[in-house]
Amino acid sequence: MLFDLHGKKVFIAGETGLVGCALSKRLEQEECTLLSAPHSVLDLTDKKQTADWFQKNKPDVVIMAAGLVGGIIANSDRSADFISQNLSMALNVIDSSFKAGIQKLLYLGSSCIYPRDCPQPIKEEYLFSGRLEQTNESYAMAKIAGIKMCQSYRKQHGCDFISAMPSNLYGPYDRFDAEKSHVIPALILKIHQAKMRNDSSLSLIGSGRALREFLYVDDLADALIVLLKNYSDDVPANIGSSVEISIHDLAQDIANIVGYKGEIIFNGQGPDGTPRKILDSSKINALGWKASTNLKEGLKKTYDWFLTNAEDKVAA
Numbered sequence: 186m187l188f189d190l191h192g193k194k195v196f197i198a199g200e201t202g203l204v205g206c207a208l209s210k211r212l213e214q215e216e217c218t219l220l221s222a223p224h225s226v227l228d229l230t231d232k233k234q235t236a237d238w239f240q241k242n243k244p245d246v247v248i249m250a251a252g253l254v255g256g257i258i259a260n261s262d263r264s265a266d267f268i269s270q271n272l273s274m275a276l277n278v279i280d281s282s283f284k285a286g287i288q289k290l291l292y293l294g295s296s297c298i299y300p301r302d303c304p305q306p307i308k309e310e311y312l313f314s315g316r317l318e319q320t321n322e323s324y325a326m327a328k329i330a331g332i333k334m335c336q337s338y339r340k341q342h343g344c345d346f347i348s349a350m351p352s353n354l355y356g357p358y359d360r361f362d363a364e365k366s367h368v369i370p371a372l373i374l375k376i377h378q379a380k381m382r383n384d385s386s387l388s389l390i391g392s393g394r395a396l397r398e399f400l401y402v403d404d405l406a407d408a409l410i411v412l413l414k415n416y417s418d419d420v421p422a423n424i425g426s427s428v429e430i431s432i433h434d435l436a437q438d439i440a441n442i443v444g445y446k447g448e449i450i451f452n453g454q455g456p457d458g459t460p461r462k463i464l465d466s467s468k469i470n471a472l473g474w475k476a477s478t479n480l481k482e483g484l485k486k487t488y489d490w491f492l493t494n495a496e497d498k499v500a501a
Contacts, residue, residue: 186414186415187414187415187416187417188288188289188345188413188414188415188417189414190212190215190216190217190246190410190413190414191215191216191217192216192217192218193217193218193245193246193288194217194218194220194242194243194244194245194246195212195217195218195219195220195244195245195246195247195248196219196220196222196242196244196246196247196248197209197212197219197248197250198229198247198248198249198250198251198274198278199249199250199251199252200219200221200222200223200250201223201224201358202250202251202358203354203355203356203357203358203359203360203402204250204293204354204402204405204406205250205251206357206358206402207356207357207358207402207403207405207406208248208250208406208409210403210406211403211406211407211409211410212410215410217246220242220244222238222242229251229273229274229277229278230270230273230274230277231277232273232276232277235277235278235281236277236280236281236284238281239281239282239284239285239287240281240284240285243285243286243287244282244285244287245287245288245289246287246288246289246290246291246413247278247282247287247289247290247291248290248291248293248409248413249274249275249278249279249290249291249292249293249331250293251274251278252270252271252274252293252328253266253267253270253271253324254324254367255267255365255366255367256364256365256366256367256368256371257320257321257368257455257456257458258364258365258390258455259364259365260320260321260323260324261320261321261456264322264323264324265323267321267323267324267327268323268324268326268327271324271327271328271331272327272330272331275292275327275328275330275331275334276330276334278290279292279331279334279335279338279346280334282344282346283338283342283344288345289345289346289347289413290335290344290345290346290347291347291348291349291409291412291413292331292332292334292335292346292347292348292349293348293349293351293409294328294329294331294332294348294349294350294351294421295324295325295328295350295351296350296351296352296353296398296423296425296462296464297317297318297321297324297325297328297459297462298312298317298325298328298329298332298350299311299312299462300313300314300315300316300317301315301316301317301318301319301459301460302315302316302459302460303315305461305462305463306425306427306463306464306465306466307423307462307463307464307465308423308465309350309420309421309422309423309465309468310420312329312332312421318458318459320456320458321458331348332348332421334346335347335348335419336348336419339419340419345417347412347416347417347418347419347421347422348421348422349408349409349412349421349422349423349424350421350422350423350424350464351400351405351408351424351425352397352398352399352400352423352424352425352426352462352463352464353367353368353369353397353398353399353400353462354367354399354400354401354402354405355367355369355370355399355400355401355402355483355484355487356401356402356403356483356486356487356490357402357486357487357490357494358402358490359402359487361373361374361491361495362374363375368397368432368435369399369435369439369484369487370487370491372389372435372436372439373439373443373484373487373488373491374491375387375389376436376439376440376443376445376449377443377445377488377491377496379445379447380443380444380445380447384447385447385448386447386448386449386450387445387447387448387449387450388450388451388452389436389449389450389451389452390451390452390454390455390456391432391451391452391453391454391455391456391457392451392453392457393431393432393433393436393451394431394432394433394457394460395431395432395457395458395459395460395461396429396430396431396432396460396461396462396463397429397430397431397432397435397462397463398425398426398427398428398429398430398462398463398464399426399428399430399435399480399483400424400425400426400476401426401476401478401480401482401483401486401487403478404426404476404477404478405424407474407477408424408469408474408476409424411469411472411473411474412469412472415472415473416469416472420468422468422469423464423465423466423468423469424464424466424469425463425464425465425466425476426476426480427463427464427466427475427476428476428479428480429461429463430480432451432457433449433451435480436449436451437449438480438481438484439484439488442481442484442485442488443488
């Protein structure tokens with residue numbers, strides 16, 4: 186073990202989000218202290234507020250999981266928001282971490298940083314080898330900047346700043362919104378609502394042919410603990426399930442879990458995004474981690490959470 190979490194003060198930037206909630210739960214198994222500063226207390230896009238908080242609270246470990254996120258339509262329609270807010274948060278958290286003398290920082294990138302048409306499975310060294318997918322280019326550029334910041338602070342100042350690249354995430358505490366969510370929560374919401382309305386069919390955008398890899402968020406939390414303890418390098422580490430599925434088959438699996446009996450139709454309108462995206466996770470697999478939650482099991486857990494916690498918060 187390269188780094189011991191025992192007795193450390195840990196700050197999760199983005200603690201109330203999908204990743205933050207899973208990490209908070211997972212870190213209860215470690216002998217460390219969690220520092221809390223939700224968005225209502227700390228605006229990470231505010232440089233002075235962020236710097237002051239870091240100087241006052243002096244965390245030992247920072248996990249940068251905060252960010253403005255959304256699905257393919259939100260990324261395309263709000264590109265200025267996605268690049269400006271995510272750049273601001275990365276700059277403020279990473280620089281404040283350096284100036285406060287933290288011992289370790291783990292920055293979460295995204296698999297969308299890789300070129301649209303690079304070879305599959307995607308290795309870490311394929312970064313910068315081609316053009317990005319246009320629909321989420323602004324978000325990807327902000328994430329790339331955060332990765333380069335970690336590498337630069339590591340090179341110039343010797344900081345133990347590392348980066349991780351998770352595949353498409355899903356699980357409890359996700360945001361369920363038909364237009365703004367990532368693909369799995371958006372599909373769960375749309376298919377659930379179609380069931381509640383007794384619709385005979387449901388039309389979804391795109392062709393349904395795009396291939397994606399999905400990772401249950403509790404598996405990601407386990408992986409991030411492995412990286413914190415055992416990884417120190419300027420090369421980002423991919424984290425994926427190593428299992429891919431078409432969006433068409435994903436929608437059908439969700440329909441089966443939800444109990445929707447109507448026909449699902451992909452209307453061919455709207456973008457598909459990157460045709461195929463599966464990560465080469467051999468780097469973290471070599472550290473002893475592999476995803477343990479299969480997709481159907483994870484989808485069932487996510488839908489059960491939705492029914493208990495979010496169904497009454499979304500319009501039918």
